[in-house]
Amino acid sequence: MKRVYIIPTLMVLLFTTCEDRKRSNPFDPEVDLDAWAPSDLQVFIISDSDIKLTWTQEEERISGFRIDRKAGSESFTQIAQVGKDVTEYTDTGLNYGTDYTYRVKAFSDENESGYAMSNTTTMSIPSPSNLTATPIDDQSIQLTWSDNCGFESGFRLERSDGGSYAQIAELGANITEYTDIGLNYGTDYTYTYRVKAFTDDNESDYTETTVNFWQDCEGEWGGSAVEDCNGDCDGTAFENECGCVGGSTGMQEDFCYGCANPNASNYDPNATIDDGSCIYPPFNENFSDISDWTSNGYWSISSSNNCLVGNCALSYDAAPTDDGPHIISRYVQVYAGQTMEFYVYIYSPAGNISCYINNSLVWSKSGYGSEYASVSINVSGNVEIKFNSNGPELSSLYLDELSIE
Numbered sequence: 501m502k503r504v505y506i507i508p509t510l511m512v513l514l515f516t517t518c519e520d521r522k523r524s525n526p527f528d529p530e531v532d533l534d535a536w537a538p539s540d541l542q543v544f545i546i547s548d549s550d551i552k553l554t555w556t557q558e559e560e561r562i563s564g565f566r567i568d569r570k571a572g573s574e575s576f577t578q579i580a581q582v583g584k585d586v587t588e589y590t591d592t593g594l595n596y597g598t599d600y601t602y603r604v605k606a607f608s609d610e611n612e613s614g615y616a617m618s619n620t621t622t623m624s625i626p627s628p629s630n631l632t633a634t635p636i637d638d639q640s641i642q643l644t645w646s647d648n649c650g651f652e653s654g655f656r657l658e659r660s661d662g663g664s665y666a667q668i669a670e671l672g673a674n675i676t677e678y679t680d681i682g683l684n685y686g687t688d689y690t691y692t693y694r695v696k697a698f699t700d701d702n703e704s705d706y707t708e709t710t711v712n713f714w715q716d717c718e719g720e721w722g723g724s725a726v727e728d729c730n731g732d733c734d735g736t737a738f739e740n741e742c743g744c745v746g747g748s749t750g751m752q753e754d755f756c757y758g759c760a761n762p763n764a765s766n767y768d769p770n771a772t773i774d775d776g777s778c779i780y781p782p783f784n785e786n787f788s789d790i791s792d793w794t795s796n797g798y799w800s801i802s803s804s805n806n807c808l809v810g811n812c813a814l815s816y817d818a819a820p821t822d823d824g825p826h827i828i829s830r831y832v833q834v835y836a837g838q839t840m841e842f843y844v845y846i847y848s849p850a851g852n853i854s855c856y857i858n859n860s861l862v863w864s865k866s867g868y869g870s871e872y873a874s875v876s877i878n879v880s881g882n883v884e885i886k887f888n889s890n891g892p893e894l895s896s897l898y899l900d901e902l903s904i905e
Contacts, residue, residue, distance in 0.1 A: 533614040538613070540616070541602065541604055543600075543602060546651060548625055549623070550592045551602075552588065553588060553591065554587060554588045559613075561608065565586065566580075566607055566612075567581070567603075568615075571598055576601075584606075596702050598622070599620050599622050604616045626704060630644075630645055630646040631644075631694070631709045640681045641691065642677065643678045643679070643693055644676060644677045645695055649704065653698055655697055655698070657669040658693070659692070660691070660692045661692075662690065685714060686713070690711070691711055692709070716734075728744075735748060740753060755770065757771060759774065759777050760774040763780065764833070765781055766778060774880075776880055782903060782904065785902040786811070787812045787901075789801070793828050798826035798889075804896075812843075812900035813900070814896060815853070815895075815897040817892065819893060826897075829887070833882050834877050834881070835881075836878050837876075837878075838876075838877045838905060839875065839877065840877055841901075841902070841903050842873050842900070842902040845869070845870040845898040847868070847896040850891055851890070852867075852890045853887060853889045855885070859884070862875045
């Protein structure tokens with residue numbers, strides 16, 4: 501005879517099922533309190549003194565809800581108890597500018613659930629947002645914004661052109677656009693707008709935007725593209741000492757620099773600014789003819805053996821009344837860096853001869869004897885070369901073979 505034992509198996513199954521079951525019964529003293537708590541607690545500002553609360557509840561075996569409020573840094577205080585079928589509540593008479601936090605819990609005859617907690621909300625008027633200023637012609641700007649408040653009395657709109665703000669319009673509730681007309685157009689005009697909502701007792705914060713009230717050469721409002729000196733929109737040509745250069749002008753920015761002196765061997769007819777690069781042909785003077793020189797009458801041509809080669813220039817003191825200075829001079833085109841060389845012979849122990857460039861002394865010799873003089877030139881242009889001689893009666897001073905290169 502076969503025997504079947506089923507009781508232990510049923511007991512094991514029953515025991516396992518009880519252990520795995522989620523405890524959500526509000527009447528169960530060991531229930532998980534969050535398992536039957538309210539959820540999705542939302543806070544809505546519906547006036548500048550009232551807040552509306554809403555929440556959801558899935559567990560139906562409850563007796564109702566208890567609502568707590570915290571103002572600022574204070575502790576939570578119960579402000580209401582409502583029935584089990586109620587899922588919203590309006591808190592009235594609140595203080596404007598105060599932070600409020602709410603929590604809601606369900607309760608039964610035997611137990612209370614965990615809390616549903618809200619975010620902290622400042623009792624204020626929601627500000628407008630997304631303020632946009634769009635130019636529509638050369639004297640008008642279209643303004644639009646988003647209305648984030650459901651209880652405003654209207655909106656106040658203000659404008660600044662760089663100074664203080666001035667109110668330009670007060671509009672009714674739910675209006676979200678305005679056209680500002682009669683404006684000044686040009687690159688000197690930038691307008692900043694701001695808008696706020698208001699009620700009978702309070703005002704929201706501002707939202708603002710700025711618009712540059714001009715069009716660039718590409719037609720973009722407030723753009724930065726401008727015509728360059730060559731008339732090209734957003735071009736890269738620019739003005740300098742040479743004029744309009746670069747960009748599409750075909751002119752290098754330094755094209756006007758060069759040798760601007762037509763007497764130079766490297767004269768550039770396009771150069772309008774001399775950059776000191778002129779190279780002048782060597783200047784040579786053997787003094788066989790001094791008609792190109794200016795003299796005060798005491799210099800002449802000599803064929804003396806005291807000349808270096810052939811004839812030379814002679815300064816001779818023939819009488820006591822002929823005391824110097826005896827002057828001979830002429831203008832010569834030079835450039836800085838050239839060297840001037842010449843030969844001098846003084847036939848008198850008391851004689852003296854000096855050389856000047858533009859009246860600045862650059863060389864001098866006194867006493868009997870000869871010298872091959874060398875002078876560095878540190879100026880450019882058409883300069884005066886001048887020799888002054890002095891000496892007692894019957895003094896002779898010879899000047900020969902002058903070169904500049």
